[in-house]
Amino acid sequence: MTRAGGLHIGLIGGIGVAATVVYYQRLTAEVARRGGTVDLTIAHTPDINVLIRNNLSDRRAEQAAEYAPLIDRLKAAGCDCAAITSLGGHFCFAETVALSSLPLVSAVAPLDDFFVREGIRRIGLLGTRVVMRTKLYGQLARTEAVALDAEIDTIGQAYQEMAVAGHCTPAERTLFVEAGRRMVQEMGAEAIVLGGTDLGLAFDGQDPGYRVIDALDVHVAVLADLATGRTSLAEVAATT
Incomplete structure (x- = not known):
């Protein structure tokens, strides 16, 4: 579902909180700099330590299963796509894509x-x-x-x-x-x-x-392109 002005962006946040705040600040600022507004929803991960343990033990399937209900929540809120607000959190990106109810926009x-x-x-x-x-x-x-x-x-x-x-x-x-x-x-x-x-x-x-x-700024630029309708999910997917 594409809205006038672009897509509704969903962020998986809380990994960690400081990183989520920076994503929020920079994405809204970049969209405003372009003269637009952003439709944005954040789903908060309740415990960063779960991600840390799964990351260090390479438990990709387990972490993808942690992300999946958060992505479902973002979809229920009307988001068109989702992004993980952590480069470290991308270690299970392929596994998350397989479970995701929304298209995922990679930071890598x-x-x-x-x-x-x-x-x-x-x-x-x-x-x-x-x-x-x-x-x-x-x-x-x-x-x-x-x-x-x-x-x-x-x-x-x-x-x-x-x-x-x-x-x-x-x-x-x-x-x-x-x-x-x-x-x-x-x-x-x-x-x-x-x-x-x-x-x-x-x-x-x-x-x-x-x-x-x-790397956050590179990811934010891609998300801002989607949020303002400058690019489509199909175009982003074609470059990955």
Whole structure:
């Protein structure tokens, strides 16, 4: 069902709360910048720790089953599509698609095209353990991804603690910023992508001395295109 002005966007939120707030703020701001209004509903995940446990144990089917009733709730609210407000939460994307009562708009699929358009050939990754270990779930076909492999557990644990707390400590900020610097200086990364939605808590308002790309902004741009009718779900699906 398409409404005048675009689609009704559904967000699976609460993974974590800070990330959901940023999605809400940036999506509404981007649509307003384009001169439009957004029809938006958020379904809240009651316990982020369920996602964390399933993610760390690679329990994809179990997490997809957690998402499915939330997507049903979004459909009942009139949403035309749904999005997961967490890059880490995309580890079970295919399994969720199989159960979903609505089309799902990926945050991972648009990144490769974005990097190519920007002329980036090698990207450094920060995010959850799984995002870094799988190099963004192996979905970068035309961009080489690098991570500090020996420090994935340390960085991933710090990210997890920040996401659960909803704020970033000075020590965590230093860890993330320094990790990005090392990937740029020692591994030839041309930019660092924030592959964890909550990493804005560490990088927003900061100038680390290297280019930072927030994957959230790339996803929001796709959602804004749908919300304002600039693109269709069929066109988005054709690029994934």
